[in-house]
Amino acid sequence: MTYDKFDPEGQKIQLFTPGPVYVPDWILKEFSKPNDTHRCNPYRELHGMVKKKMQKLLHTKDSDILLWTNSGTGIMEACIRNLIGPDDKAIFFPCGAFGERWANMAEECGKNAVVKQIEWGKGVSPEIVKEELSKDKYAVVFITLNETSTGIMNPIWDIGPIVKEHGALLCVDAVSCMAGIDIDVDKWGIDVVLASSQKCFALPPGLSVSSVSEAAFEKAKTVPNRGSYFDFITMKKKSETNETPSTPAIPHLRALNKMLDHILDEEGPENRYKRHAELAAHVREWAKKQGFEVFSEDGYHSNTVVTIRNNLNINVGLWVKKAIEKGFRFVDGYGDLKGKTFRIAAMGEITMAMLDEFLGVITTLLAEVK
Numbered sequence: 001m002t003y004d005k006f007d008p009e010g011q012k013i014q015l016f017t018p019g020p021v022y023v024p025d026w027i028l029k030e031f032s033k034p035n036d037t038h039r040c041n042p043y044r045e046l047h048g049m050v051k052k053k054m055q056k057l058l059h060t061k062d063s064d065i066l067l068w069t070n071s072g073t074g075i076m077e078a079c080i081r082n083l084i085g086p087d088d089k090a091i092f093f094p095c096g097a098f099g100e101r102w103a104n105m106a107e108e109c110g111k112n113a114v115v116k117q118i119e120w121g122k123g124v125s126p127e128i129v130k131e132e133l134s135k136d137k138y139a140v141v142f143i144t145l146n147e148t149s150t151g152i153m154n155p156i157w158d159i160g161p162i163v164k165e166h167g168a169l170l171c172v173d174a175v176s177c178m179a180g181i182d183i184d185v186d187k188w189g190i191d192v193v194l195a196s197s198q199k200c201f202a203l204p205p206g207l208s209v210s211s212v213s214e215a216a217f218e219k220a221k222t223v224p225n226r227g228s229y230f231d232f233i234t235m236k237k238k239s240e241t242n243e244t245p246s247t248p249a250i251p252h253l254r255a256l257n258k259m260l261d262h263i264l265d266e267e268g269p270e271n272r273y274k275r276h277a278e279l280a281a282h283v284r285e286w287a288k289k290q291g292f293e294v295f296s297e298d299g300y301h302s303n304t305v306v307t308i309r310n311n312l313n314i315n316v317g318l319w320v321k322k323a324i325e326k327g328f329r330f331v332d333g334y335g336d337l338k339g340k341t342f343r344i345a346a347m348g349e350i351t352m353a354m355l356d357e358f359l360g361v362i363t364t365l366l367a368e369v370k
């Protein structure tokens with residue numbers, strides 16, 4: 001079997017990557033079901049069900065759920081275009097590649113943004129946020145909840161109330177952790193939280209989801225040039241009748257509806273979050289046993305992706321290649337961390353048995369690349 005060629009029957013490789021991830025057959029089946037159009041009652045019913053279930057998952061009564069036919073990056077740009085007005089200043093707290101990309105987007109959209117850079121491998125502490133917010137008046141704060149490049153999980157549960165005290169809106173990128181950790185939108189004071197389908201939801205890529213607070217919608221109404229496809233207000237208007245302005249990814253929503261039933265009623269959210277935490281802890285223990293160091297600082301370890309320092313100075317690229325030949329994929333470090341770190345993710349529907357099989361394979365291969 002070769003794993004590095006396009007297979008018309010589908011790629012059979014086992015993914016321990018931070019997205020896209022392994023998608024179970026019972027989800028893939030949802031994509032082969034026939035659909036009606038999106039301007040009819042069956043679609044509106046589906047859209048409404050997904051919104052309700054997402055509100056339950058995210059613990060929000062106050063925020064609307066917007067469903068987007070694009071990857072998470074689209075919503076990241078939407079937050080910038082909709083929430084930063086011409087006279088506003090926003091602040092970003094990047095602690096890795098994805099946070100930096102978000103901050104760069106603000107500049108590309110011509111917005112006034114301050115960037116408080118956090119050293120890669122370190123988390124965004126509530127103290128840093130407090131200190132920065134006391135220096136100036138910011139309309140919006142942008143933070144990555146789970147930084148996929150460095151394996152850092154930031155304590156939004158403590159940061160959110162600080163942002164609220166300063167009267168700013170809070171936008172949170174939860175692309176690589178929503179449905180893998182508990183997110184309490186109303187309690188934490190989140191105005192927008194966004195995620196993509198191809199991570200902890202264990203769906204194929206192409207759909208993204210967000211909650212948007214009433215305060216965020218009110219703010220958006222005052223911001224000119226919000227664009228078209230990513231306009232919160234147009235999306236909100238259509239959301240009121242359980243529709244989207246343009247054609248949505250209907251099969252994807254069908255699959256998300258199925259996955260939400262599984263999360264909420266079969267596995268149970270608490271069990272799901274516990275499983276993710278245990279899988280990540282298991283990877284960290286395995287890494288230490290091999291003599292590696294975990295890249296993320298203590299107290300900020302992600303529960304969904306583990307970034308491991310290549311302190312043994314092995315050939316990471318060769319190791320990854322050898323694993324692919326055995327039918328498993330994990331990934332090198334991201335951007336500047338390529339070769340210096342590697343990443344293992346157990347997101348979505350990965351079990352401890354699947355993880356153990358994978359770790360067994362790469363442990364054997366490690367001896368060949370040392």
Ligand SMILES: Cc1ncc(COP(=O)(O)O)c(C=O)c1O
Nearest residue numbers: 071072073098146148175176196
């Ligand atoms: C933390 C984080 N933010 C944003 C993105 C971009 O998401 P997407 O590829 O769905 O646009 C990713 C993708 O890996 C991510 O991990």
